[in-house]
Amino acid sequence: MFNKILIANRGEIACRVAATARRLGIKTVAVYSEADAGAKHVAVCDEAVLIGPAAAKESYLCGDKIIAVALATGAEAIHPGYGFLSENADFADACKAAGLVFIGPPASSMRAMGSKSAAKSLMEHADVPLVPGYHGDEQDPEFLQAQGDRIGYPVLLKASAGGGGKGMRVIEKSEDFKAALASCKREAISSFGDDKVLAEKYLTRPRHIEIQVFADSQGNCVYLHERDCSVQRRHQKVLEEAPAPNMPPERRAAMGQAAVAAAKAVGYVGAGTVEFIANQDGSFYFMEMNTRLQVEHPVTEMITGTDLVEWQLRVAFGEPLPMAQHDMAIHGHSIEARIYAENPEKGFLPSIGTLRHMDTPDAVSFELGAGANGDPAPVRIDSGVREGDAISPFYDPMIAKLIVWGADRTQALARMSTALAEFRIVGLATNIAFLKRLVEGSAFAQADLDTGLIERNGDTLFPAPAAAPLGALAFGAVALIAAEKQAAVAVSANRDDPFGNALGWRLNGNYRRQLSFADDYTAGTEQKDYKLGVTYHTGGWHLDLDGVEADMELLARDGAELSIKLGAASMHGAVRRDGENFHVFTGGRHFVLAYNDPMAHAGELETAGGRLTAPMPGKVVAVLASKGQQVKKGDPLVIMEAMKMEHTIAAPADGLVEEILYQVGDQVADGAPLLAFAVE
Template identity: 75%
Template sequence: MFTKILIANRGEIACRVAATARRMGIRTVAVYSEADAGARHVAVCDEAVLIGPAAAKDSYLRGDRIIEVARACGAQAIHPGYGFLSENAGFADACAQAGLVFIGPPAAAMRAMGSKSAAKQLMEGAQVPLVPGYHGDDQDPELLQAQANRIGYPVLLKASAGGGGKGMRVVERAEDFQAALASCQREAVSSFGDAKVLVEKYLQRPRHIEIQVFADTRGNCVYLHERDCSVQRRHQKVLEEAPAPGMPLDRRAAMGEAAVAAARAVGYVGAGTVEFIANQDGSFYFMEMNTRLQVEHPVTEMITGTDLVEWQLRVAAGQPLPKRQEELAIHGHAIEARVYAENPEKGFLPSIGTLQVMDTPAHVAFALGGHAGAGSGGEPAAVRIDAGVRQGDAISPFYDPMIAKLIVWGVDRGQALARMAQALSEFHIVGLATNIAFLKRLVEGDAFANADLDTGLIERNAATLFPPAAPAPLPVLALAASALLQEEQGRTRSLSANRANPANPADPWSSAHGWRLNGVYRRRLAFTDDYTGAGGNEPYRVGVAYHARGCTIEVDGRQHALAPAACGDGHGTLRLDGNALQGTVHREGELLHVFSGGGHHVLAWQDPLAHAGEHEAAGGRLTAPMPGKVVAVMASGGQHVKKGEPLVIMEAMKMEHTIAAPSDGLVEEVLYRVGDQVADGAPLLAFQAAA
């Protein structure tokens, strides 16, 4: 077995590998970019080496530099994680030439499966059912469109070297094909360095089911059952679960055996995933093979009692697979939710910022099989969190905006669903936008709860998953008001304690409790909803009246009693009209983040003694939605355009964002050129709306 390995990745997967390696007595070496100098994966490894600037191409994609570091520090092997160099056959070859073990499949297997089109041709020869499509080398745009016309719309364009939902476009009409192709190819080049695409029939209401396979160097190959990854947005997975709901035993065996056959066909070694697209009638087609560990591997670990990273390390060291096929039974049900820094209400636009607050539900980190780390009866821990960040860390524009993976286990799917909903309600993040509230609606929605699954689930249920913002209820307003009152009292106590001659705590002039001897002191607090950061909506007026034995609040003309503790504690439990009220309030400048009843409301306090905080501009302005690079300019100065016409395309966080005309009008000037870096909120064009 190895004594030291280098982890050629970052984030939660680097932390995950480090945790397993430590348990096995293996020392780890982290590599990091300038942007990640204080990152969690740097802290958890035994050694850490700076390899370059923030941009991945200058750091985490520098295979030569990574190999140089591995040799210098005495590592015997390199674990590539997923993403970056994990499916780079050239890097695997370079590791071998340098005398280092690449903890992954042979380069030949990666080359065979790394090209989606080549893999389809290989599977076709192996008689694996394929979706109708074109997987050829001729990439002439007219030929590709002719193939799409032949297949019939809608069609799916996919980057041949792609993965993770990058370089994918659904084309509904022939007239949209060329624009979608150009966009797909730009994203493919940016993400994978290869513009080649394939064209496939886009199936209606398909499920995305994948099989985890594992092979060793001794000819053994097993499948660790299936995962259902149908719930996606922009072709990227949002929720994953194992086993797949409604999977008959015979189909599970058929898909597993097909996956093993596919792995054997390319001489596979290590962890891999064979992905299938399945119709509602149960028929399935080969889609692709990911020649690496998948982001969603924890759900497989939870139901099979395995540590797949440990398996990777053992197999790479030449040891046999730890279990035979007949030993890989399914135990319970597991669900994973990907917690992202993104705004679902804005088309899942990635968010950047600092994790000022990151309160997580009670959990174990990297709880693994045997079912170790678990409760009574040998069951896995109910909640597991794999995270590469901590409170105080920043989510930057340079890398994927994942914050954590939240994984739950239950004896059956119903219990797992309940645990996931509860865990999401206890996951509190302040400092940037997240998808946590959206995930909770998704998990509690009828479609997912009833396993009515397909890759269009989110779009199909948009009305319930993206409901209109609801007004803040009374408990939220009570918690917000209570938090402000507590803060005022805390400041008064602090000022008193810091005086040279501290005032008597009983001195009424040093008190902020608001009580008056011969009357009732009344004041009014004003809040507005901050659904989008735009503000400007009708304020909530909360009246506060101080009494000798507590205080009352007035909302919508009705009085409500708060227990004395309520005026002194906005974080925890207070009593409203005699009833216990649980909640947590985190202040971020003039914003109050109120977590109560499983919900998250953001209120802007209209402080009469200070200017309101600056907020993001309202929609429709022709500004950069986040820091990024201009990759295409479709308008020029003096050009008249129609509403919705694309003007500029930016690339940020590995995704393209189209800036469209907010109305008919005149483009007076284009302020940036292709290739320019643009700051968040920077005006991209001078635009004059039509009269």
């Protein structure tokens, strides 16, 4: 086995590879950018070497720098993780030329499958069913539009060299084709350096089923069953599970055998995923092959009892596969949720900031047989960040992968719901509440799955904002009063002084005050104010809010954890204070209450004055309006690229573009005014 490997990646996958390497006694070398100097993956590896500035193209995408570090540190092999250089055939060739083992498939296999067009042609000759479409080299816009018209709408445009949902557009009608094509090509060239696209029929209500395959250099190839990755937004996976619900054994075998045939057709070695799109009637079509380990590989590990990273290392070292096809039994059910720093209420806009508090459910990092009776652990967390780390604009905003296992799907669903309720993050917006609604919603719970599930259930997944209940405000009030008492005691010279203990004692009658809270503005909805009346009395308080009244008593407090009695009900929750924001976690929900301190200096709120601003740091990729142009509400004005996604800045109302402040290619800061706009 290898003595030392270099991990040419960052974040949770670098930490995941390091965990298996450590278990096998293999030394690891991390590489990092200037933005990642204090990152978790740097800390968990045996050595770490700086390779460049924050921008990936100057660090993690610099294959020559990474190979030089591997040679200088005595590494024998390079594990690319996923993303970055993991599917770069030239990098695989360069590793081989330098005398290093590339822990992945041969460069020839990557080239064969790296182009979606070439891969589909190859599969066509191998009699693998394909979705009707055009996969050729002709890229003239008029020709491509004619192909779209021939295929019939809706049509899906896909970057030929793409992956991860980048460079994909669904076109509903012919007149929208050219604008979507231009946007697709911009994103493709930015993400992959290649703007070639293919077009194919967009199936309605399809499922996304993928097969995990593994091959060794002795000619053996197996499939480790399937994953259902149908729950997606913007063509990016949100929830994954294994095995796929309602999968008959004969269809599982047919898809598995087709995936193995696809891998053998390109002389594949190592871990790979063959992706299929499946109709509700059970028919399926080849989409693409990802020639790397997938983000969602943990659910396969959980149901098969395997360590796929260990398999990668052993196969790359020349060993045969550890198991044969007849050994691949399915044990239980596993679900993975991707926890992201993003705001679902704002179109899943990525959130940038510091993880000031991060409480997680009881879980393990990767460990085989960590549960009872040799079962997988009920809850597993794969993460590349810790409390106090920052989510920057330079890389993917993933915080963690939350993976659960159950004896069946019902138990796995229950464990996922519970674990999400125990995952508490303060400092930036997350998709945790959205994931909880998704997992608990009837569509996912009943396995009514297709790639349009989120859009189809928008009303329940994106409910109208509701007022915070009295219980949430009660927790905020208790936390505030406790903090006031603690501060008063700390500065009081005489702790028996009733005026220093902040107990609300008064000589003549009970002390009554009004606490002013508001829903935090980051929720993306109209702010709601709450005037909570609090009357102090012996042993507790009396609360009143808009005519609703109840007595409250603090039963127990352990740091942020609180137990209270509100009226006749006992409630448990946690409150994390972040400046003047009180983050209340109770009943599986997260409420952010901004405290309006009457003693604080109010200050003046800075306004944009009609200037449309950047929602986050990024680059201007298109300016669609000109100075002096009259526009209508909703007209696209500027397109930005940030966090590997395009964001369109639209006119908020009918009006006049007075001035363009940035041009294509300019980098802009968060909140920077992009143009001056006068409302008509």
